[in-house]
């Protein structure tokens with residue numbers, strides 16, 4: 001499927017998000033009886049005690065559900081456990097939905113077992129390529145209450161999506177579409193969430209852009225919902241990913257200072273300090289309803305107006321339908337727009353599409369023919385030096401990626417993009433590739449005497465993205481707008497930081513590791529982004545802010561940094577206020593209320609001196 | 610350095626450039642063969658190198674190729690380059706300088722002289738913020754590693770001379786003397802940057818005529834240029850069995866991104882492409898394999914007995930991680 005042309009959502013991709021997940025009841029499991037047999041389905045992410053396992057909700061649209069992962073940096077993590085009720089005693093078959101995340105000629109890295117009432121089932125899991133139900137054996141259920149545990153064997157990212165116990169021998173379906181239907185029909189999940197909430201503005205994605213939009217709108221009295229799929233706010237700037245914020249404040253210094261970061265190296269644990277500040281500030285607004293650990297999974301438009309966004313709790317599976325007259329897509333990946341049928345683009349435009357040539361860099365900057373060589377995603381990581389020697393296990397499954405590369409820390413240029421991988425659809429593979437790069441390079445470094453006291457301190461399991469879908473607005477921001485310093489009547493965002501666009505090192509030199517990139521910088525004076533790049537062209541009540549704003553591949557090169565994306569958020573928040581005041585859609589702020597809007601924005605400026 | 614200078618017998622001044630920092634004019638000369646074929650650009654430079662208010666004159670001869678890419682330099686042994694405290698460069702220093710000048714994307718590229726002062730974090734733009742997605746604390750270390758120790762200012766000055774205005778001027782000059790035969794010279798040379806330039810200038814329709822050379826380049830060149838060739842090559846060339854074979858038999862030896870493109874193109878190329886690829890299917894990434902198999906879903910008649918038997922073999926290979934996808938595919942075809 002080619003996506004770099006501007007297009008509407010394709011039927012093909014609909015299948016991804018239509019893959020819905022079971023709703024979990026309070027006891028975090030579903031028991032259902034059929035005439036013949038008893039069956040129990042347990043969603044791993046709803047385990048009562050997650051032990052050392054983490055909930056990974058990043059790839060729901062591709063593999064169907066959040067899952068639990070044993071991210072132990074090579075040290076097996078503490079068991080996750082939960083308790084379930086059985087109606088019927090007897091012998092049950094046990095299936096576990098999992099995957100061998102590095103299939104190949106070695107022992108699978110993420111192996112684990114299931115323990116039932118203290119007894120480990122012998123089959124080792126996490127050994128089959130691709131997400132599938134692995135058969136774990138049978139267990140005799142003798143009591144009504146049963147304790148189930150996940151026993152990690154490696155500390156290297158074993159993963160468990162769900163466990164299914166059944167008296168029947170019939171294996172649940174593997175095909176992603178069939179599985180979604182299987183989950184839905186068997187559990188009798190209704191199509192629509194039962195709970196419904198209504199707001200003035202529903203914002204999805206709590207990165208810097210989403211946070212700034214929420215604050216701006218809330219300050220002016222709007223009732224705001226902020227839906228974010230992580231426990232912590234900030235997206236790439238959060239202490240879970242640890243990228244520091246760059247760029248200028250534009251007109252929004254006051255707001256952005258509540259949520260941005262100090263300067264520190266990317267990956268530094270200092271990100272924690274700013275995390276506390278950001279969470280505290282956003283939570284201080286009574287009229288921001290924060291939905292942390294909630295992931296939106298659908299948005300439906302009628303007559304080009306979004307009617308609602310549906311979201312699900314990443315652990316309990318609870319669902320809510322969010323209604324509002326207007327919505328903001330700040331998911332970074334343009335999910336809300338995508339689901340609602342907004343026009344979007346992906347990939348690198350041809351150099352002539354918007355006249356974005358830079359001769360010195362030629363194809364590396366903007367190609368003659370469009371392609372999918374977008375900027376890549378990263379996983380940041382850090383090590384520490386201890387007083388005692390530290391052992392790190394052999395990782396033969398990482399060698400293929402890391403080669404002889406040896407490293408004791410990562411940085412922004414640990415970045416991965418390849419032309420057969422899509423930054424959204426293949427995000428799990430991209431994240432896993434980076435994990436192999438990191439573990440493999442660190443294992444190589446550990447072979448050197450000088451690194452004997454080094455220990456992996458932190459490796460993010462969240463993939464930090466730079467570029468994916470870009471929703472199309474009334475204006476598409478391009479390199480030309482930077483080069484010509486175009487001043488728009490609706491310039492609401494400004495920036496002076498240079499554009500930087502990345503390319504993979506192995507494009508110029510095949511012997512380089514495929515997970516390292518280089519940056520091309522284009523120096524600039526102050527340039528502007530118009531408000532018209534911040535609302536959808538064809539979905540009439542949709543704003544967008546953040547790296548999924550309306551721009552070309554090169555246009556994204558500069559303003560993707562997070563104070564700039566924060567400015568976009570704030571600008572959108574204020575626009576939403578006027579939309580409510582006049583009961584109009586985003587476009588009409590430009591056509592009918594521009595003067596008032598620009599004055600509102602101007603008044604956000606701190607007084608001179 | 611290129612060995613073109615051996616053929617050189619003519620020398621002509623072609624333009625001057627003014628260094629923005631020093632305001633000194635430098636004459637740029639074109640060196641040609643005795644028949645008048647252009648080969649190299651050249652400048653005999655004298656430029657002040659200043660640090661902390663103290664300046665010294667650096668004398669150096671710089672050579673650029675026809676595209677304005679730096680190829681080498683010469684120093685008079687009696688007037689060596691100097692570093693901190695006027696120590697002369699030693700042999701390693703000269704080698705390091707050469708390596709630095711060869712790097713067109715050096716960390717020095719976007720730096721102002723004032724930003725190089727030690728101890729101060731390197732800020733790379735007019736705003737007062739430090740590191741970037743692209744620059745970081747690692748940068749200072751990187752700068753240090755890329756330049757001659759104690760010779761930062763010489764390195765900085767020379768890098769910017771070599772990669773500054775001159776390059777643009779050379780480009781413009783080359784345009785002014787461009788001919789098809791000059792392009793042929795570039796296309797058929799052994800230098801990657803010349804070949805790339807030749808390919809870029811070559812009209813699509815001319816690919817057929819130069820097919821042998823295109824394939825020769827494709828086989829050895831960097832991934833970026835391979836990608837470029839596959840994008841540009843007109844479809845009708847790959848309708849020919851022999852041409853197609855020449856590309857696809859290289860599959861195994863090309864890089865992963867090129868492989869993807871070969872797979873993507875296979876559906877519209879001569880059928881032999883699909884046959885050759887079937888023999889390499891167990892070298893494909895998951896998505897390459899999916900793309901490949903998808904071709905047969907769209908055009909089942911292309912699934913020849915040979916392809917089927919090769920796929921069966923890959924499906925049976927225990928070493929191939931995605932053999933299960935081939936199994937599924939073949940099962941669905943039964």
Ligand SMILES: Cc1cc2nc3c(=O)[nH]c(=O)nc-3n(C[C@H](O)[C@H](O)[C@H](O)COP(=O)(O)OP(=O)(O)OC[C@H]3O[C@@H](n4cnc5c(N)ncnc54)[C@H](O)[C@@H]3O)c2cc1C
Pocket residue numbers: 204205206207208209210227228229230234235236237243244245246247266294295296297330331332333335377378379380411412464465466545546547548560561562563565740741742743
């Ligand atoms: C390694 C790296 C280094 C970088 N360096 C810098 C730098 O030094 N300085 C800088 O300023 N920028 C840097 N960038 C760029 C910058 O971090 C990104 O462009 C950033 O993502 C922009 O912020 P955002 O708010 O648009 O998106 P994000 O930060 O991605 O935030 C969007 C959030 O929405 C959430 N979300 C997504 N889908 C859903 C859903 N369906 N439901 C609920 N929530 C959802 C995601 O969890 C995510 O956290 C870097 C990026 C990377 C990867």
